[in-house]
Amino acid sequence: MAKTIFITGGARSGKSRFAEELAQQFGAPLCYLATAQALDDEMTERVKRHRLRRGDAWQTIEEPLHLSHALARCDGTGKAVLVDCITLWLSNLLFHYEERDEDAEACIMEDVRRLTATLREMRTPVIVVSNEVGQGIVPENRLARRFRDIAGQTNQLLAAMADEVYVAISGIPLKLK
Amino acid sequence: MAKTIFITGGARSGKSRFAEELAQQFGAPLCYLATAQALDDEMTERVKRHRLRRGDAWQTIEEPLHLSHALARCDGTGKAVLVDCITLWLSNLLFHYEERDEDAEACIMEDVRRLTATLREMRTPVIVVSNEVGQGIVPENRLARRFRDIAGQTNQLLAAMADEVYVAISGIPLKLK
Amino acid sequence: MAKTIFITGGARSGKSRFAEELAQQFGAPLCYLATAQALDDEMTERVKRHRLRRGDAWQTIEEPLHLSHALARCDGTGKAVLVDCITLWLSNLLFHYEERDEDAEACIMEDVRRLTATLREMRTPVIVVSNEVGQGIVPENRLARRFRDIAGQTNQLLAAMADEVYVAISGIPLKLK
Numbered sequence: 001m002a003k004t005i006f007i008t009g010g011a012r013s014g015k016s017r018f019a020e021e022l023a024q025q026f027g028a029p030l031c032y033l034a035t036a037q038a039l040d041d042e043m044t045e046r047v048k049r050h051r052l053r054r055g056d057a058w059q060t061i062e063e064p065l066h067l068s069h070a071l072a073r074c075d076g077t078g079k080a081v082l083v084d085c086i087t088l089w090l091s092n093l094l095f096h097y098e099e100r101d102e103d104a105e106a107c108i109m110e111d112v113r114r115l116t117a118t119l120r121e122m123r124t125p126v127i128v129v130s131n132e133v134g135q136g137i138v139p140e141n142r143l144a145r146r147f148r149d150i151a152g153q154t155n156q157l158l159a160a161m162a163d164e165v166y167v168a169i170s171g172i173p174l175k176l177k
Numbered sequence: 178m179a180k181t182i183f184i185t186g187g188a189r190s191g192k193s194r195f196a197e198e199l200a201q202q203f204g205a206p207l208c209y210l211a212t213a214q215a216l217d218d219e220m221t222e223r224v225k226r227h228r229l230r231r232g233d234a235w236q237t238i239e240e241p242l243h244l245s246h247a248l249a250r251c252d253g254t255g256k257a258v259l260v261d262c263i264t265l266w267l268s269n270l271l272f273h274y275e276e277r278d279e280d281a282e283a284c285i286m287e288d289v290r291r292l293t294a295t296l297r298e299m300r301t302p303v304i305v306v307s308n309e310v311g312q313g314i315v316p317e318n319r320l321a322r323r324f325r326d327i328a329g330q331t332n333q334l335l336a337a338m339a340d341e342v343y344v345a346i347s348g349i350p351l352k353l354k
Numbered sequence: 355m356a357k358t359i360f361i362t363g364g365a366r367s368g369k370s371r372f373a374e375e376l377a378q379q380f381g382a383p384l385c386y387l388a389t390a391q392a393l394d395d396e397m398t399e400r401v402k403r404h405r406l407r408r409g410d411a412w413q414t415i416e417e418p419l420h421l422s423h424a425l426a427r428c429d430g431t432g433k434a435v436l437v438d439c440i441t442l443w444l445s446n447l448l449f450h451y452e453e454r455d456e457d458a459e460a461c462i463m464e465d466v467r468r469l470t471a472t473l474r475e476m477r478t479p480v481i482v483v484s485n486e487v488g489q490g491i492v493p494e495n496r497l498a499r500r501f502r503d504i505a506g507q508t509n510q511l512l513a514a515m516a517d518e519v520y521v522a523i524s525g526i527p528l529k530l531k
Binding site (some may be wrong): 325330 | 364365366367368396486487488489490491493495498501502523524525526528
Protein backbone atom coordinates (compact mmCIF):
# COMPACT_ATOMS: atom_id res chain seq x y z
CA MET A 1 0.00 0.00 0.00
CA ALA A 2 1.27 3.45 -0.96
CA LYS A 3 1.25 6.32 1.51
CA THR A 4 -2.00 8.08 2.41
CA ILE A 5 -1.68 11.67 3.67
CA PHE A 6 -4.72 13.32 5.26
CA ILE A 7 -4.97 17.12 5.48
CA THR A 8 -7.76 18.92 7.29
CA GLY A 9 -8.41 22.53 8.25
CA GLY A 10 -11.04 25.24 8.23
CA ALA A 11 -12.26 27.21 5.21
CA ARG A 12 -9.43 29.24 3.62
CA SER A 13 -6.87 27.75 5.98
CA GLY A 14 -4.37 27.00 3.20
CA LYS A 15 -5.02 23.24 3.16
CA SER A 16 -5.35 22.90 -0.64
CA ARG A 17 -2.17 24.87 -1.25
CA PHE A 18 -0.26 22.78 1.29
CA ALA A 19 -1.67 19.59 -0.26
CA GLU A 20 -0.49 20.69 -3.71
CA GLU A 21 3.01 21.41 -2.35
CA LEU A 22 3.14 17.94 -0.76
CA ALA A 23 1.94 16.32 -3.99
CA GLN A 24 4.55 18.11 -6.07
CA GLN A 25 7.28 16.56 -3.95
CA PHE A 26 6.32 13.21 -5.54
CA GLY A 27 7.20 14.60 -9.01
CA ALA A 28 5.13 14.85 -12.24
CA PRO A 29 2.66 13.93 -13.65
CA LEU A 30 0.09 14.36 -10.91
CA CYS A 31 -3.59 13.58 -10.78
CA TYR A 32 -6.07 16.05 -9.29
CA LEU A 33 -9.34 14.39 -8.34
CA ALA A 34 -11.91 17.15 -7.84
CA THR A 35 -15.20 16.46 -6.09
CA ALA A 36 -16.55 19.97 -6.67
CA GLN A 37 -19.54 20.40 -8.92
CA ALA A 38 -19.46 23.82 -10.56
CA LEU A 39 -23.22 24.36 -10.16
CA ASP A 40 -23.12 28.11 -9.58
CA ASP A 41 -20.92 31.10 -10.45
CA GLU A 42 -19.32 31.21 -7.01
CA MET A 43 -18.08 27.63 -7.37
CA THR A 44 -17.17 27.88 -11.08
CA GLU A 45 -14.95 30.83 -10.24
CA ARG A 46 -13.25 28.95 -7.39
CA VAL A 47 -12.66 25.81 -9.50
CA LYS A 48 -11.11 27.95 -12.28
CA ARG A 49 -8.83 29.79 -9.86
CA HIS A 50 -7.58 26.54 -8.31
CA ARG A 51 -6.95 24.96 -11.74
CA LEU A 52 -4.91 27.97 -12.89
CA ARG A 53 -2.84 27.85 -9.72
CA ARG A 54 -1.95 24.18 -10.18
CA GLY A 55 -0.52 24.48 -13.72
CA ASP A 56 0.57 21.92 -16.31
CA ALA A 57 1.90 19.06 -14.19
CA TRP A 58 -1.66 18.15 -13.24
CA GLN A 59 -4.35 16.12 -14.93
CA THR A 60 -7.75 17.06 -13.49
CA ILE A 61 -10.58 14.54 -13.11
CA GLU A 62 -13.98 15.65 -11.80
CA GLU A 63 -16.05 13.13 -9.89
CA PRO A 64 -18.73 14.38 -7.50
CA LEU A 65 -20.07 10.98 -6.34
CA HIS A 66 -18.17 7.83 -7.31
CA LEU A 67 -14.90 8.71 -5.64
CA SER A 68 -13.61 5.17 -5.01
CA HIS A 69 -14.01 4.17 -8.67
CA ALA A 70 -12.35 7.36 -9.88
CA LEU A 71 -9.49 6.89 -7.44
CA ALA A 72 -8.94 3.29 -8.56
CA ARG A 73 -8.84 4.45 -12.19
CA CYS A 74 -6.15 7.04 -11.28
CA ASP A 75 -3.96 4.36 -9.70
CA GLY A 76 -0.67 4.03 -11.54
CA THR A 77 -1.30 6.95 -13.92
CA GLY A 78 0.91 9.48 -12.11
CA LYS A 79 3.27 10.05 -9.20
CA ALA A 80 0.54 11.00 -6.73
CA VAL A 81 -3.19 11.70 -6.55
CA LEU A 82 -4.70 14.67 -4.73
CA VAL A 83 -8.36 14.29 -3.66
CA ASP A 84 -9.89 17.74 -3.01
CA CYS A 85 -12.07 17.57 -1.08
CA ILE A 86 -13.86 14.99 1.07
CA THR A 87 -16.29 17.48 2.57
CA LEU A 88 -17.75 18.45 -0.82
CA TRP A 89 -17.96 14.77 -1.75
CA LEU A 90 -19.93 14.05 1.44
CA SER A 91 -22.17 17.02 0.73
CA ASN A 92 -22.79 15.77 -2.85
CA LEU A 93 -23.61 12.29 -1.49
CA LEU A 94 -25.95 13.68 1.16
CA PHE A 95 -28.03 15.57 -1.41
CA HIS A 96 -27.90 12.58 -3.79
CA TYR A 97 -29.26 10.09 -1.24
CA GLU A 98 -31.72 12.56 0.30
CA GLU A 99 -33.29 13.10 -3.13
CA ARG A 100 -33.72 9.37 -3.57
CA ASP A 101 -35.24 8.96 -0.08
CA GLU A 102 -32.55 6.54 0.99
CA ASP A 103 -31.01 6.28 4.46
CA ALA A 104 -28.36 8.83 3.63
CA GLU A 105 -26.14 8.36 6.68
CA ALA A 106 -25.92 4.56 6.25
CA CYS A 107 -25.29 4.83 2.49
CA ILE A 108 -22.60 7.48 2.97
CA MET A 109 -20.76 5.58 5.70
CA GLU A 110 -20.78 2.56 3.36
CA ASP A 111 -19.24 4.76 0.61
CA VAL A 112 -16.63 5.97 3.11
CA ARG A 113 -15.71 2.39 4.00
CA ARG A 114 -15.37 1.65 0.27
CA LEU A 115 -13.08 4.67 -0.01
CA THR A 116 -10.82 3.57 2.83
CA ALA A 117 -10.67 0.06 1.30
CA THR A 118 -9.63 1.56 -2.06
CA LEU A 119 -7.04 3.78 -0.37
CA ARG A 120 -5.52 0.69 1.29
CA GLU A 121 -5.03 -0.94 -2.13
CA MET A 122 -3.54 2.04 -4.01
CA ARG A 123 -0.02 1.74 -5.41
CA THR A 124 0.10 5.52 -6.02
CA PRO A 125 0.35 7.80 -2.97
CA VAL A 126 -2.84 9.72 -2.24
CA ILE A 127 -3.20 13.08 -0.51
CA VAL A 128 -6.71 13.60 0.82
CA VAL A 129 -8.01 17.07 1.71
CA SER A 130 -10.93 17.52 4.10
CA ASN A 131 -12.45 20.26 6.26
CA GLU A 132 -13.04 20.96 9.93
CA VAL A 133 -16.75 21.78 10.20
CA GLY A 134 -17.55 20.94 13.82
CA GLN A 135 -15.94 23.73 15.82
CA GLY A 136 -18.74 26.27 15.64
CA ILE A 137 -22.06 26.54 17.44
CA VAL A 138 -24.44 23.56 16.96
CA PRO A 139 -26.36 24.37 13.73
CA GLU A 140 -30.10 25.01 14.12
CA ASN A 141 -30.72 23.17 10.83
CA ARG A 142 -31.12 19.40 11.32
CA LEU A 143 -29.57 18.52 7.94
CA ALA A 144 -26.53 20.64 8.82
CA ARG A 145 -26.20 18.75 12.13
CA ARG A 146 -26.36 15.41 10.32
CA PHE A 147 -23.79 16.60 7.79
CA ARG A 148 -21.49 17.73 10.61
CA ASP A 149 -21.76 14.29 12.21
CA ILE A 150 -21.03 12.48 8.94
CA ALA A 151 -18.09 14.76 8.16
CA GLY A 152 -16.58 14.31 11.61
CA GLN A 153 -16.92 10.52 11.53
CA THR A 154 -15.40 10.39 8.05
CA ASN A 155 -12.46 12.58 9.08
CA GLN A 156 -11.81 10.23 12.01
CA LEU A 157 -11.82 7.14 9.76
CA LEU A 158 -9.50 8.71 7.20
CA ALA A 159 -7.11 10.15 9.78
CA ALA A 160 -6.97 6.77 11.56
CA MET A 161 -5.85 4.96 8.41
CA ALA A 162 -3.56 7.72 7.08
CA ASP A 163 0.20 7.54 7.46
CA GLU A 164 0.47 11.29 8.00
CA VAL A 165 -2.14 13.76 9.24
CA TYR A 166 -1.94 17.57 9.18
CA VAL A 167 -4.28 20.37 10.20
CA ALA A 168 -3.79 23.74 8.47
CA ILE A 169 -4.35 26.82 10.65
CA SER A 170 -3.95 30.30 9.13
CA GLY A 171 -1.94 28.72 6.30
CA ILE A 172 0.45 26.89 8.61
CA PRO A 173 0.36 23.07 8.60
CA LEU A 174 0.53 21.41 12.00
CA LYS A 175 1.51 17.73 11.93
CA LEU A 176 -0.82 15.61 14.10
CA LYS A 177 0.50 12.20 13.07
CA MET B 178 -6.01 16.59 44.81
CA ALA B 179 -6.27 13.87 42.16
CA LYS B 180 -5.48 14.54 38.54
CA THR B 181 -7.87 16.53 36.35
CA ILE B 182 -7.66 15.90 32.60
CA PHE B 183 -9.45 18.29 30.24
CA ILE B 184 -10.33 17.21 26.68
CA THR B 185 -11.82 19.54 24.10
CA GLY B 186 -12.53 19.28 20.38
CA GLY B 187 -15.18 19.87 17.75
CA ALA B 188 -18.32 17.81 17.15
CA ARG B 189 -17.45 14.22 16.18
CA SER B 190 -13.76 14.84 16.71
CA GLY B 191 -13.26 11.62 18.71
CA LYS B 192 -13.01 13.36 22.09
CA SER B 193 -15.41 11.05 23.97
CA ARG B 194 -13.71 7.95 22.64
CA PHE B 195 -10.28 9.29 23.62
CA ALA B 196 -11.63 10.27 27.05
CA GLU B 197 -12.94 6.72 27.57
CA GLU B 198 -9.57 5.24 26.60
CA LEU B 199 -7.80 7.55 29.07
CA ALA B 200 -10.28 6.64 31.82
CA GLN B 201 -9.83 2.90 31.24
CA GLN B 202 -6.13 3.27 31.94
CA PHE B 203 -7.10 3.97 35.57
CA GLY B 204 -8.75 0.51 35.80
CA ALA B 205 -12.30 -0.52 36.82
CA PRO B 206 -14.87 0.34 38.10
CA LEU B 207 -15.36 3.67 36.38
CA CYS B 208 -18.00 6.34 36.76
CA TYR B 209 -19.60 8.00 33.74
CA LEU B 210 -21.25 11.29 34.64
CA ALA B 211 -23.54 12.21 31.75
CA THR B 212 -24.96 15.73 31.41
CA ALA B 213 -27.10 14.85 28.37
CA GLN B 214 -30.86 14.98 28.72
CA ALA B 215 -32.46 12.55 26.31
CA LEU B 216 -35.30 14.93 25.41
CA ASP B 217 -35.66 13.92 21.75
CA ASP B 218 -35.09 10.85 19.57
CA GLU B 219 -31.83 12.22 18.15
CA MET B 220 -30.32 12.52 21.64
CA THR B 221 -31.84 9.29 23.01
CA GLU B 222 -30.21 7.40 20.14
CA ARG B 223 -26.84 9.03 20.76
CA VAL B 224 -26.93 8.34 24.52
CA LYS B 225 -27.79 4.67 23.86
CA ARG B 226 -24.97 4.26 21.34
CA HIS B 227 -22.41 5.78 23.72
CA ARG B 228 -23.58 3.58 26.63
CA LEU B 229 -23.29 0.41 24.51
CA ARG B 230 -19.78 1.39 23.45
CA ARG B 231 -18.62 1.86 27.03
CA GLY B 232 -19.63 -1.58 28.32
CA ASP B 233 -19.74 -3.13 31.81
CA ALA B 234 -16.85 -1.43 33.60
CA TRP B 235 -18.88 1.75 33.78
CA GLN B 236 -21.55 2.99 36.15
CA THR B 237 -23.59 5.74 34.47
CA ILE B 238 -25.03 8.69 36.39
CA GLU B 239 -27.15 11.30 34.63
CA GLU B 240 -27.14 14.82 35.97
CA PRO B 241 -28.11 17.66 33.64
CA LEU B 242 -27.77 20.55 36.13
CA HIS B 243 -26.19 19.85 39.54
CA LEU B 244 -22.83 18.67 38.25
CA SER B 245 -20.70 19.61 41.29
CA HIS B 246 -22.95 17.69 43.67
CA ALA B 247 -23.03 14.64 41.40
CA LEU B 248 -19.26 14.77 41.01
CA ALA B 249 -18.72 14.94 44.77
CA ARG B 250 -21.03 11.94 45.25
CA CYS B 251 -18.92 9.96 42.72
CA ASP B 252 -15.71 10.69 44.65
CA GLY B 253 -14.15 7.48 45.91
CA THR B 254 -16.66 5.15 44.23
CA GLY B 255 -14.38 4.12 41.34
CA LYS B 256 -10.95 4.49 39.78
CA ALA B 257 -11.87 7.54 37.67
CA VAL B 258 -14.82 9.73 36.74
CA LEU B 259 -15.56 10.84 33.18
CA VAL B 260 -17.73 13.97 32.83
CA ASP B 261 -19.27 14.12 29.33
CA CYS B 262 -19.83 16.88 28.54
CA ILE B 263 -19.42 20.40 29.86
CA THR B 264 -20.98 22.05 26.82
CA LEU B 265 -24.29 20.23 27.24
CA TRP B 266 -24.24 21.05 30.95
CA LEU B 267 -23.75 24.76 30.14
CA SER B 268 -26.55 24.55 27.60
CA ASN B 269 -28.87 22.92 30.17
CA LEU B 270 -27.99 25.64 32.69
CA LEU B 271 -28.55 28.43 30.18
CA PHE B 272 -32.09 27.22 29.40
CA HIS B 273 -32.75 26.58 33.11
CA TYR B 274 -31.79 30.10 34.21
CA GLU B 275 -33.34 31.80 31.17
CA GLU B 276 -36.70 30.18 31.99
CA ARG B 277 -36.50 31.50 35.52
CA ASP B 278 -35.58 35.03 34.35
CA GLU B 279 -32.33 35.00 36.28
CA ASP B 280 -29.02 36.54 35.19
CA ALA B 281 -27.96 33.39 33.37
CA GLU B 282 -24.35 34.34 32.70
CA ALA B 283 -23.63 35.27 36.34
CA CYS B 284 -25.40 32.18 37.69
CA ILE B 285 -23.58 29.87 35.29
CA MET B 286 -20.13 31.32 35.98
CA GLU B 287 -20.87 30.82 39.70
CA ASP B 288 -21.75 27.16 38.94
CA VAL B 289 -18.50 26.84 36.98
CA ARG B 290 -16.50 28.20 39.92
CA ARG B 291 -18.25 25.65 42.17
CA LEU B 292 -17.27 22.93 39.70
CA THR B 293 -13.59 23.94 39.66
CA ALA B 294 -13.63 24.05 43.48
CA THR B 295 -15.10 20.52 43.59
CA LEU B 296 -12.54 19.29 41.05
CA ARG B 297 -9.74 20.64 43.25
CA GLU B 298 -11.00 18.56 46.22
CA MET B 299 -11.57 15.24 44.40
CA ARG B 300 -9.57 12.19 45.50
CA THR B 301 -10.62 10.30 42.33
CA PRO B 302 -9.12 11.44 39.00
CA VAL B 303 -11.60 13.24 36.75
CA ILE B 304 -11.59 13.42 32.96
CA VAL B 305 -13.68 16.32 31.70
CA VAL B 306 -14.90 16.47 28.10
CA SER B 307 -15.89 19.78 26.50
CA ASN B 308 -16.39 21.22 23.00
CA GLU B 309 -14.85 23.89 20.82
CA VAL B 310 -17.78 26.06 19.72
CA GLY B 311 -16.11 29.38 18.90
CA GLN B 312 -14.27 28.76 15.65
CA GLY B 313 -17.11 29.43 13.23
CA ILE B 314 -18.71 32.64 12.00
CA VAL B 315 -20.22 34.86 14.75
CA PRO B 316 -23.77 33.51 15.24
CA GLU B 317 -26.62 35.86 14.25
CA ASN B 318 -28.63 34.62 17.23
CA ARG B 319 -27.87 36.59 20.42
CA LEU B 320 -28.45 33.62 22.73
CA ALA B 321 -26.00 31.56 20.64
CA ARG B 322 -23.41 34.36 20.99
CA ARG B 323 -23.90 34.42 24.78
CA PHE B 324 -23.59 30.63 24.90
CA ARG B 325 -20.40 30.77 22.87
CA ASP B 326 -18.94 33.31 25.31
CA ILE B 327 -19.90 31.24 28.35
CA ALA B 328 -18.54 28.03 26.80
CA GLY B 329 -15.23 29.67 25.89
CA GLN B 330 -14.76 31.21 29.34
CA THR B 331 -15.57 27.90 31.01
CA ASN B 332 -13.12 26.00 28.79
CA GLN B 333 -10.42 28.50 29.74
CA LEU B 334 -11.08 28.07 33.48
CA LEU B 335 -11.10 24.27 33.27
CA ALA B 336 -8.01 24.07 31.05
CA ALA B 337 -6.15 26.45 33.38
CA MET B 338 -6.73 24.23 36.42
CA ALA B 339 -6.30 20.88 34.62
CA ASP B 340 -3.08 18.89 34.89
CA GLU B 341 -3.36 17.73 31.28
CA VAL B 342 -5.20 19.30 28.34
CA TYR B 343 -5.88 17.74 24.94
CA VAL B 344 -7.71 18.88 21.81
CA ALA B 345 -9.05 16.13 19.52
CA ILE B 346 -8.87 16.87 15.77
CA SER B 347 -10.18 14.28 13.29
CA GLY B 348 -9.91 11.66 16.02
CA ILE B 349 -6.31 12.46 16.89
CA PRO B 350 -5.58 13.91 20.34
CA LEU B 351 -3.09 16.78 20.43
CA LYS B 352 -1.60 17.47 23.86
CA LEU B 353 -1.70 21.19 24.71
CA LYS B 354 -0.53 20.90 28.34
CA MET C 355 11.93 45.41 10.68
CA ALA C 356 10.78 44.73 14.23
CA LYS C 357 9.15 41.47 15.17
CA THR C 358 5.55 40.70 14.13
CA ILE C 359 3.67 38.18 16.29
CA PHE C 360 0.38 36.78 14.99
CA ILE C 361 -2.16 35.25 17.39
CA THR C 362 -5.33 33.53 16.25
CA GLY C 363 -8.00 31.45 17.98
CA GLY C 364 -11.74 31.04 18.36
CA ALA C 365 -14.09 33.32 20.28
CA ARG C 366 -13.24 33.42 24.00
CA SER C 367 -10.15 31.30 23.47
CA GLY C 368 -7.91 33.55 25.57
CA LYS C 369 -6.12 35.11 22.59
CA SER C 370 -6.41 38.76 23.76
CA ARG C 371 -5.19 37.90 27.24
CA PHE C 372 -2.22 35.97 25.83
CA ALA C 373 -1.46 38.84 23.42
CA GLU C 374 -1.44 41.30 26.34
CA GLU C 375 0.94 39.08 28.30
CA LEU C 376 3.29 38.87 25.32
CA ALA C 377 3.14 42.65 24.83
CA GLN C 378 3.94 43.32 28.48
CA GLN C 379 7.19 41.39 28.12
CA PHE C 380 8.40 44.26 25.89
CA GLY C 381 7.99 46.70 28.83
CA ALA C 382 6.01 49.98 29.12
CA PRO C 383 4.56 52.14 27.64
CA LEU C 384 2.46 50.03 25.30
CA CYS C 385 0.05 50.97 22.55
CA TYR C 386 -3.32 49.25 22.19
CA LEU C 387 -4.79 49.70 18.73
CA ALA C 388 -8.47 48.76 18.94
CA THR C 389 -10.52 48.13 15.81
CA ALA C 390 -13.77 47.65 17.72
CA GLN C 391 -16.54 50.20 17.23
CA ALA C 392 -18.68 50.41 20.32
CA LEU C 393 -21.94 50.66 18.36
CA ASP C 394 -24.13 48.73 20.78
CA ASP C 395 -24.32 47.98 24.50
CA GLU C 396 -22.88 44.47 24.08
CA MET C 397 -19.72 45.84 22.46
CA THR C 398 -19.42 48.93 24.70
CA GLU C 399 -19.45 46.64 27.71
CA ARG C 400 -16.78 44.36 26.23
CA VAL C 401 -14.50 47.29 25.26
CA LYS C 402 -14.80 48.70 28.79
CA ARG C 403 -13.98 45.35 30.41
CA HIS C 404 -10.90 44.87 28.21
CA ARG C 405 -9.65 48.40 28.92
CA LEU C 406 -10.00 47.92 32.68
CA ARG C 407 -8.07 44.66 32.49
CA ARG C 408 -5.17 46.23 30.64
CA GLY C 409 -4.45 49.00 33.15
CA ASP C 410 -2.18 52.05 33.09
CA ALA C 411 0.76 50.90 30.98
CA TRP C 412 -1.42 51.11 27.90
CA GLN C 413 -2.36 53.98 25.60
CA THR C 414 -5.54 53.05 23.68
CA ILE C 415 -6.17 54.22 20.11
CA GLU C 416 -9.42 53.35 18.35
CA GLU C 417 -9.38 52.97 14.58
CA PRO C 418 -12.09 50.91 12.90
CA LEU C 419 -10.97 51.38 9.26
CA HIS C 420 -7.60 53.04 8.58
CA LEU C 421 -5.47 50.51 10.41
CA SER C 422 -2.22 50.95 8.44
CA HIS C 423 -2.18 54.70 9.04
CA ALA C 424 -2.93 54.28 12.73
CA LEU C 425 -0.24 51.63 13.04
CA ALA C 426 2.35 53.85 11.34
CA ARG C 427 1.44 56.70 13.73
CA CYS C 428 2.04 54.36 16.70
CA ASP C 429 5.52 53.46 15.47
CA GLY C 430 8.19 54.54 17.93
CA THR C 431 5.72 55.77 20.59
CA GLY C 432 6.04 52.72 22.88
CA LYS C 433 7.72 49.39 23.45
CA ALA C 434 5.14 47.37 21.47
CA VAL C 435 1.80 47.76 19.70
CA LEU C 436 -1.09 45.33 20.12
CA VAL C 437 -3.66 45.28 17.28
CA ASP C 438 -6.95 43.76 18.49
CA CYS C 439 -8.42 42.53 16.29
CA ILE C 440 -8.07 41.90 12.57
CA THR C 441 -11.43 40.16 12.25
CA LEU C 442 -13.39 43.16 13.50
CA TRP C 443 -11.35 45.41 11.21
CA LEU C 444 -12.24 43.19 8.22
CA SER C 445 -15.87 43.23 9.28
CA ASN C 446 -15.82 47.04 9.54
CA LEU C 447 -14.22 47.26 6.07
CA LEU C 448 -16.75 44.85 4.55
CA PHE C 449 -19.71 46.93 5.76
CA HIS C 450 -17.93 50.15 4.74
CA TYR C 451 -17.30 49.04 1.15
CA GLU C 452 -20.64 47.26 0.78
CA GLU C 453 -22.44 50.51 1.69
CA ARG C 454 -20.49 52.36 -0.99
CA ASP C 455 -21.22 49.68 -3.61
CA GLU C 456 -17.53 49.02 -4.18
CA ASP C 457 -15.92 45.65 -4.92
CA ALA C 458 -15.48 44.89 -1.25
CA GLU C 459 -13.25 41.85 -1.58
CA ALA C 460 -10.76 43.58 -3.90
CA CYS C 461 -10.69 46.75 -1.77
CA ILE C 462 -10.19 44.81 1.45
CA MET C 463 -7.39 42.63 0.07
CA GLU C 464 -5.68 45.86 -1.06
CA ASP C 465 -6.03 47.21 2.51
CA VAL C 466 -4.58 43.95 3.83
CA ARG C 467 -1.57 44.27 1.51
CA ARG C 468 -1.09 47.84 2.75
CA LEU C 469 -1.18 46.51 6.31
CA THR C 470 1.46 43.84 5.67
CA ALA C 471 3.64 46.49 3.96
CA THR C 472 3.30 48.76 7.02
CA LEU C 473 4.09 45.87 9.37
CA ARG C 474 7.28 45.18 7.43
CA GLU C 475 8.45 48.78 8.01
CA MET C 476 7.66 49.06 11.72
CA ARG C 477 10.51 49.70 14.15
CA THR C 478 8.24 48.83 17.10
CA PRO C 479 7.23 45.17 17.56
CA VAL C 480 3.59 44.48 16.72
CA ILE C 481 1.33 41.77 18.13
CA VAL C 482 -1.65 41.14 15.88
CA VAL C 483 -4.75 39.32 17.16
CA SER C 484 -7.15 37.61 14.77
CA ASN C 485 -9.89 34.96 14.88
CA GLU C 486 -10.54 31.52 13.48
CA VAL C 487 -13.94 31.75 11.79
CA GLY C 488 -13.81 28.94 9.23
CA GLN C 489 -14.13 25.77 11.29
CA GLY C 490 -17.90 25.59 11.49
CA ILE C 491 -20.56 24.56 8.98
CA VAL C 492 -20.61 26.61 5.72
CA PRO C 493 -22.82 29.63 6.52
CA GLU C 494 -26.13 29.84 4.62
CA ASN C 495 -25.70 33.61 4.35
CA ARG C 496 -23.66 34.64 1.28
CA LEU C 497 -22.13 37.70 2.98
CA ALA C 498 -20.99 35.48 5.85
CA ARG C 499 -19.34 33.11 3.36
CA ARG C 500 -17.52 36.01 1.70
CA PHE C 501 -16.42 37.30 5.08
CA ARG C 502 -15.13 33.85 6.01
CA ASP C 503 -13.10 33.73 2.80
CA ILE C 504 -11.64 37.20 3.34
CA ALA C 505 -10.79 36.45 6.97
CA GLY C 506 -9.10 33.16 6.09
CA GLN C 507 -7.04 34.71 3.29
CA THR C 508 -5.99 37.59 5.54
CA ASN C 509 -4.97 35.24 8.36
CA GLN C 510 -2.82 33.30 5.88
CA LEU C 511 -1.07 36.47 4.66
CA LEU C 512 -0.40 37.73 8.18
CA ALA C 513 0.76 34.35 9.50
CA ALA C 514 3.06 33.94 6.49
CA MET C 515 4.88 37.22 7.20
CA ALA C 516 4.87 36.94 11.01
CA ASP C 517 7.95 35.86 12.93
CA GLU C 518 5.89 33.95 15.45
CA VAL C 519 2.39 32.46 15.14
CA TYR C 520 0.20 31.08 17.93
CA VAL C 521 -3.30 29.62 18.09
CA ALA C 522 -5.10 29.85 21.44
CA ILE C 523 -7.31 26.87 22.35
CA SER C 524 -9.24 26.89 25.65
CA GLY C 525 -6.88 29.60 26.89
CA ILE C 526 -3.71 27.68 26.04
CA PRO C 527 -1.43 29.10 23.34
CA LEU C 528 -0.04 26.57 20.85
CA LYS C 529 2.98 27.79 18.90
CA LEU C 530 2.61 27.10 15.16
CA LYS C 531 5.71 29.01 13.98
